[in-house]
Amino acid sequence: MGEAQVNSQAAKFLESLAVESSATRFNDNCSNCRLGAFCLPLALRHRELDELERIVQRSQPLQRGQHLFWERDEFQAVYAVRSGSLKAYQTSHEGHEQVTGFYFPGEILGFDGIGTNFHVSSAQALETASVCTIPFDAFEDLSQEMPHLQRHLMQLMSREIAEDHQLIALLSKATAEQRMSAFLIGLSSRRGRENLSATKFRLSMSRIEISNYLGLTVETVSRILSRLHKQKILKVDKREIEILQKDVLKETAGF
Amino acid sequence: MGEAQVNSQAAKFLESLAVESSATRFNDNCSNCRLGAFCLPLALRHRELDELERIVQRSQPLQRGQHLFWERDEFQAVYAVRSGSLKAYQTSHEGHEQVTGFYFPGEILGFDGIGTNFHVSSAQALETASVCTIPFDAFEDLSQEMPHLQRHLMQLMSREIAEDHQLIALLSKATAEQRMSAFLIGLSSRRGRENLSATKFRLSMSRIEISNYLGLTVETVSRILSRLHKQKILKVDKREIEILQKDVLKETAGF
DNA sequence: CCCCGATCTTGACCTAGATCAAGAGCCTGA
DNA sequence: TCAGGCTCTTGATCTAGGTCAAGATCGGGG
Numbered sequence: 001m002g003e004a005q006v007n008s009q010a011a012k013f014l015e016s017l018a019v020e021s022s023a024t025r026f027n028d029n030c031s032n033c034r035l036g037a038f039c040l041p042l043a044l045r046h047r048e049l050d051e052l053e054r055i056v057q058r059s060q061p062l063q064r065g066q067h068l069f070w071e072r073d074e075f076q077a078v079y080a081v082r083s084g085s086l087k088a089y090q091t092s093h094e095g096h097e098q099v100t101g102f103y104f105p106g107e108i109l110g111f112d113g114i115g116t117n118f119h120v121s122s123a124q125a126l127e128t129a130s131v132c133t134i135p136f137d138a139f140e141d142l143s144q145e146m147p148h149l150q151r152h153l154m155q156l157m158s159r160e161i162a163e164d165h166q167l168i169a170l171l172s173k174a175t176a177e178q179r180m181s182a183f184l185i186g187l188s189s190r191r192g193r194e195n196l197s198a199t200k201f202r203l204s205m206s207r208i209e210i211s212n213y214l215g216l217t218v219e220t221v222s223r224i225l226s227r228l229h230k231q232k233i234l235k236v237d238k239r240e241i242e243i244l245q246k247d248v249l250k251e252t253a254g255f
Numbered sequence: 256m257g258e259a260q261v262n263s264q265a266a267k268f269l270e271s272l273a274v275e276s277s278a279t280r281f282n283d284n285c286s287n288c289r290l291g292a293f294c295l296p297l298a299l300r301h302r303e304l305d306e307l308e309r310i311v312q313r314s315q316p317l318q319r320g321q322h323l324f325w326e327r328d329e330f331q332a333v334y335a336v337r338s339g340s341l342k343a344y345q346t347s348h349e350g351h352e353q354v355t356g357f358y359f360p361g362e363i364l365g366f367d368g369i370g371t372n373f374h375v376s377s378a379q380a381l382e383t384a385s386v387c388t389i390p391f392d393a394f395e396d397l398s399q400e401m402p403h404l405q406r407h408l409m410q411l412m413s414r415e416i417a418e419d420h421q422l423i424a425l426l427s428k429a430t431a432e433q434r435m436s437a438f439l440i441g442l443s444s445r446r447g448r449e450n451l452s453a454t455k456f457r458l459s460m461s462r463i464e465i466s467n468y469l470g471l472t473v474e475t476v477s478r479i480l481s482r483l484h485k486q487k488i489l490k491v492d493k494r495e496i497e498i499l500q501k502d503v504l505k506e507t508a509g510f
Numbered sequence: 511c512c513c514c515g516a517t518c519t520t521g522a523c524c525t526a527g528a529t530c531a532a533g534a535g536c537c538t539g540a
Numbered sequence: 541t542c543a544g545g546c547t548c549t550t551g552a553t554c555t556a557g558g559t560c561a562a563g564a565t566c567g568g569g570g
Contacts, residue, residue, distance in 0.1 A: 090424060094509060098424040115413035121420065140406060148401060153412065155342045158370035161293060165367065165376065169353040171426035172470030176527065209546065215427030215530060222549055237549085238536090247496035254349060431557065463519065472558060477519055493518085493566085 001140070022253050024025045029053050039080050039106045048146050055138040062125035068109075070122045075113030081105050084129025085204045088112075088121045089212070099213035101163075102126070108134075111157050126204040166205060171215045172255075179214040180224045182251035184234070188243055200248065204237040269307045269402070284308050285387075294335050294361045303401055310393040313337070315378035328379045330368030332390045336360050339384025340459045343367075354420075354468035357381070357460060359445050363389075366412050381459040399499075419461045426470045429509075433467040434510035439489070443498055454501065458494040 031046075031055050033039070064067060068079060070088060088109055089099045099119050100121055103109045103209070114118040114136070143150035169177055192198035203210075211221045228234040233249060235242035243249060256490035285308050286301075290292070316339070317323060323341060324332055337359050343364055344354045351359045355376055366372040369391070398405035425434055447453035458465075466476045483489040488504060498504060 022417075027488050052526085069261055090420060092424060092428070092509070096424075096428050098420075098427055100420045100423055102362065105429060112417050113413070114412045115417055116271050140402070144399060144402060144405070147395065150399070150405065154409070154412065155370045157409065157416065160364055160370070160416055161412065161419065162370055162375050164416065165345060165353075166357045167423055168419065168426060169347060169351075170353055171423060172345070173351050206546095212427075218548075219550085220527060222547095223527095226549070247470055254347070461516095463516095473518075474520085474559085475515095475557060478557095481519070 001240060006168075024247075030056060033082070039108070043184055048148070051142055052149070053175050055135055055142060057133040057135065058130070059133060061128050061130040062086075063126055064127050066125050068123040068125065068131060069113075069119050071119055073113075073119045075110070075117050075136065078108055078110040078139075079123070080108050080134060082130040082132055085126045086123050086129055086131075086212075087121045087126055087209060090121045095229045097212050099209055101160075102213070105194055107190075109158055111160055127210075150209040167220070175212075176216050176224055177227075177252055178254060179216065180221065180228070181249045182212075183210065183214060184241070184243065185246070185249055185253050188246070199243045201241055203241060262320070285311060288337070294363070303403070306397055306401070310390055310397060311335075312388040313385070314388060314391065316362075316383050317341075318384040319380055320384050321380050322382065323378040323386060324368075324373055324374050328368075330365070330372050330391065333363055333365035334378070335363050335389060337385040338386055340381045341378050341384055341386075342381055342460060342464060342468075343378045352467050354464055354482045357414075357442075357468070360449055362445075364410050364484045364485055366415055372483040381464075398417070403455055422505045431469075431475050432482075432507055433473050433509060434471065435465075435476065435483070436504045438465065438469060438507050439498065440501070440504055443501065454498045456496055458496060 018198070071090060081106055085105075086103045086109065087099050088101045088103065089097050091097050093101055101109070103123075114123050115249050139149075139153070143153060170182055172181065187201065188198045189201075191201055205213075207221045207225075209219050210216075211218045214228050215223070225234065229236040230251075233243075233245045235244055275357040286304055326345060336359055341358045341364065342354050342359075343356045344352050345357065346352050356364070358378075364378055365374070367376050394404075394408070398408060425437055429437065442456065442458075443453045446456055460468075462476045462480075463472050465471075466473045469476070480489065480491050485502075488498075488500045490499055
């Protein structure tokens with residue numbers, strides 16, 4: 001019996017036990033999560049971490065295009081991205097899709113639902129992505145006993161507010177070129193935070209999604225990328241991006 | 256005497272109260288604050304309210320133009336508006352002022368500072384305004400013992416996030432007319448929430464401030480107001496606004 | 511009371527980016 | 541393997557709203 005066949009059978013077996021497989025393959029814990037320091041930069045004691053551990057759920061990775069939650073879904077949890085990436089978006093009733101954010105490993109999404117008890121945006125995986133589910137009720141109870149945790153959560157929400165304000169300023173006055181530059185610089189610095197190459201990476205979102213985030217049209221996004229490529233500020237090959245002159249990009253971003 | 260007239264008189268009475276209270280009664284306590292149910296819609300027990308009371312500080316009203324806090328100030332408190340109105344804004348380093356929000360009685364501002372421990376926007380009174388200062392450390396300690404309070408705070412932050420997302424969608428795709436309509440509808444419904452006339456009011460912000468909020472120029476704001484006036488959708492007399500056809504406005508706002 | 515600077519309005523013109531159109535790579539599933 | 545539908549690019553044209561300019565109006569200080 002060849003090894004390939006063994007693997008294929010093993011895969012089938014795991015599939016048939018989807019729930020169990022999620023239990024066996026994604027049950028790493030918070031203490032040894034390589035994002036730990038970034039996702040929860042708290043001086044958590046061991047006992048506290050154990051408690052947090054107890055409530056966090058890890059499930060099967062989402063496939064590209066799959067939704068984590070939908071607008072109007074009841075709010076039950078916030079989600080920490082473990083790997084891959086997602087977008088959050090709202091659909092205006094004329095059908096325009098407004099992307100409100102992209103989320104990468106270590107970032108948390110779903111806060112929009114706390115206020116109204118249902119989500120006001122949808123979240124969709126841009127590529128295979130795994131997330132930790134943090135049931136909110138349990139989290140709230142837990143944070144009653146752990147001041148660190150409570151403060152941290154608020155810091156995360158506050159940071160989201162601050163980032164939104166950045167985006168608002170961008171959409172309000174910046175030119176198409178400034179928007180694209182700021183966007184790329186943002187992606188780059190988030191990559192850096194993950195200790196991945198900050199100059200060379202693959203876009204997980206389409207030009208359309210970028211345009212719906214930056215308040216531009218696909219054509220404009222495409223044109224600007226072409227221009228930056230011609231100017232040798234970027235190397236653009238389909239979704240592969242290499243930033244050649246970050247200083248220039250930062251300059252035009254002007255933020 | 257028609258009912259409309261009665262309502263309008265009641266509204267005028269309440270308005271006059273608001274002015275008086277800002278001038279003379281700013282040291283009332285939470286239990287008898289007429290905004291109580293709106294600002295803190297919690298099922299707070301008496302004892303809890305007393306505790307909250309203990310940490311909230313009420314100071315002299317701010318005069319028009321005075322700042323509540325500045326960008327880069329150390330974050331120490333969040334603020335509940337008692338009367339009057341304020342704007343929050345950031346200044347890009349090319350000098351453009353981006354207004355990120357207007358705040359009216361019962362609304363809370365200052366959340367942007369929690370994440371970084373210093374404010375990332377400035378807050379300035381648009382007219383005489385009184386606020387309650389809620390020192391954040393004390394508030395956090397208090398909310399450790401009061402789950403209601405903690406959840407409420409997060410709801411307020413979450414709501415701010417949701418509102419920001421609305422603004423983002425607006426700035427991203429809406430026409431100048433849609434932006435103005437949405438803005439006016441927003442003001443109107445907030446007035447309604449305060450039990451003041453939702454159709455007739457005075458703008459506390461200048462055209463310039465509106466334009467810096469909506470991502471337009473003063474000229475455009477002015478032109479659109481003139482147009483809406485000519486079309487008899489609004490009555491505009493300097494800063495006095497009367498909404499004549501709210502349905503039309505809502506229609507064009509499309510939200 | 512008038513004066514001065516800020517705010518607001520209106521008109522004429524211009525431009526960044528939208529829209530329309532067409533074609534070239536692509537994945538994907540039959 | 542190919543067909544059909546995406547995504548992406550590039551060009552030609554159009555237009556909403558920005559920019560510039562000139563007054564009008566308002567409000568606060570002397």
